[in-house]
Amino acid sequence: MATGGEWQALVLAAGLSTRFGGPKLLALWNGGVLIDGALRAAFAAPVRTVTVVTGGHAAGVTAAAQAFAERIGQSGRLALVHAADHGEGLSASLRAGIASLPEDTAGAFIFLADMPAIPPFVANALIDAMTPDHDAAAPTFEGRRGHPVLLGRALFEPIRHLTGDHGAGHLLRGLGERLALVPTCEVGILKDVDHPADL
Incomplete structure (x- = not known):
């Protein structure tokens, strides 16, 4: 099993927020903005770097991520990557994020930026579950698989060939x-925000 320094986190934040009707990651939430929830969980994970993958609304998302990292004193762990082909869908941001990781990365947590209620302890539980017999780990709530997902390096190459508005679900x-x-007993691993009413 890899040491904590070899794990990385990706926060996929490249969506256009079409269903929301505007830049949802910048919507007010819990005294901050929506993306803060995913960032809080990602920075709490035992990872070397938290990489935010931007696309739509890139300037605002970048500024929000930088402001959050600065507030918690973690600016040195923040990285930013822009998915130029983000209009293709989720696969584009996942490909861009994976391609940006250093060669010694053993695995990467995939956080979705519109899931603000991920409990911080989940990341450690996923690392504990990643034995040499596993290529990935994911939390479940009442039998439903949630996020974040921890992807081992063996999945990085297949991810580079993903297309369309799909993540790594079919690989898993x-x-x-x-x-x-x-x-887990945490329903937050399933909760995402698609519409203003979801806030």
């Missing part, structure tokens, strides 16, 4: 027993 479904599922 094909892993069988090589996907470690970690039950």
Whole structure:
């Protein structure tokens, strides 16, 4: 199993927020803006760097991420990557994020920027579940798989070939027993924000 310094975190924040009707990651939430929730969980993880992948509304998302990292004294751990082809969908931001990681990365947490209620302890539980027999780990709530997902390096190459508005879901479904599922009592691993009413 890899040491904590070899883990990285990606926060996918490249969406256009079409269903929300505006830049939802900058919507007011819990005394800050929506993206703060995912950033808080990502920075709490035992990772070397938190990389925010931008696309739509890039300037505002970049400024929000930098402001959050500065507020918690973690600016040195923040990295920013722009997915130029973000209009293609989720696969573009995932490809850009994975391609940006250093060669010694053993695995990467995938946080979705519109999921603000991820409990911070989940990341450690996923690392604990990642044995040499597993290529990925994911939390579950009442049998439903949630986020973040921890992807081992073995999945980086298949991810580079993803296309369309899809993440790594079908890769995970094909892993069988090589996907470690970690039950939690936290419904926050399932909660995302698509519409203003979801706030």
